[in-house]
Amino acid sequence: MFSPRPMKHVMIQVxxxxxxxxxxILAELELFSPDHRALCAEHFPWVPGERFRELYTQASGRLQKISRHIPLxxxxQLGGVHVISEQELEETNRWLGQVWERCSAHEEGLRRLGDERQMVLQLEQALENFGELNIDLGLLQGERMFLDIHVGMVPRANVTQ
Structure with missing residues (x-):
C-alpha cells in the first residue's frame, strides 16, 4: 500500500x-531539504546562504516562543513566493528579539506574581488554621527563663479531651 521513497542526494552547483x-524554484517544489554534511568542505569553504539559514532558524525559534504567550x-496568504533579502530577515530577527525580551520580562513578572500569590494563599491557610489559637501573651513578659508552650494542630475529634 505505502512504500518509502528512496532518498536522493543531489549536488546543485549554480x-x-x-x-x-x-x-x-526549490521552495516551490516543497521537496527540498538542504544537506548540511561537510562532504566537500575543502573544495567549498564558504557555503552560500549559511548566515541566512542561521538568521531564519533564530527568527523562527523566537516567533515560536512568542506565539506560546501571545495569540498570533x-x-x-501571499500571492506568490518572493525572495526576502538577508537584511530584511536580519531586521525582522532583531525586532523579534526585542519583542521576545519584553515577552520574557512579562513572563518572569507573571511567574513572580504566581509565586507571591501561592505564598499569600499559604499564609491565609496558616492564619485560618491558627485563627482560634488562644495563648496568654502575658506569659512572654514573665521572669521565666524558658517558655514551654506547644503549638500545633489537634484533630477536632480530640478537642474535647
Whole structure:
C-alpha cells in the first residue's frame, strides 16, 4: 500500500547570482531539504546562504516562543513566493528579539506574581488554621527563663479531651 521513497542526494552547483531564482524554484517544489554534511568542505569553504539559514532558524525559534504567550493572527496568504533579502530577515530577527525580551520580562513578572500569590494563599491557610489559637501573651513578659508552650494542630475529634 505505502512504500518509502528512496532518498536522493543531489549536488546543485549554480552561480551566486542565480541563487535567489534557484532558491525560489526549490521552495516551490516543497521537496527540498538542504544537506548540511561537510562532504566537500575543502573544495567549498564558504557555503552560500549559511548566515541566512542561521538568521531564519533564530527568527523562527523566537516567533515560536512568542506565539506560546501571545495569540498570533493566522499566517498571511501571499500571492506568490518572493525572495526576502538577508537584511530584511536580519531586521525582522532583531525586532523579534526585542519583542521576545519584553515577552520574557512579562513572563518572569507573571511567574513572580504566581509565586507571591501561592505564598499569600499559604499564609491565609496558616492564619485560618491558627485563627482560634488562644495563648496568654502575658506569659512572654514573665521572669521565666524558658517558655514551654506547644503549638500545633489537634484533630477536632480530640478537642474535647
Amino acid at each position: 552561480l551566486t547570482g542565480d541563487l535567489p531564482q534557484v532558491s525560489l 493572527a493566522p499566517q498571511v
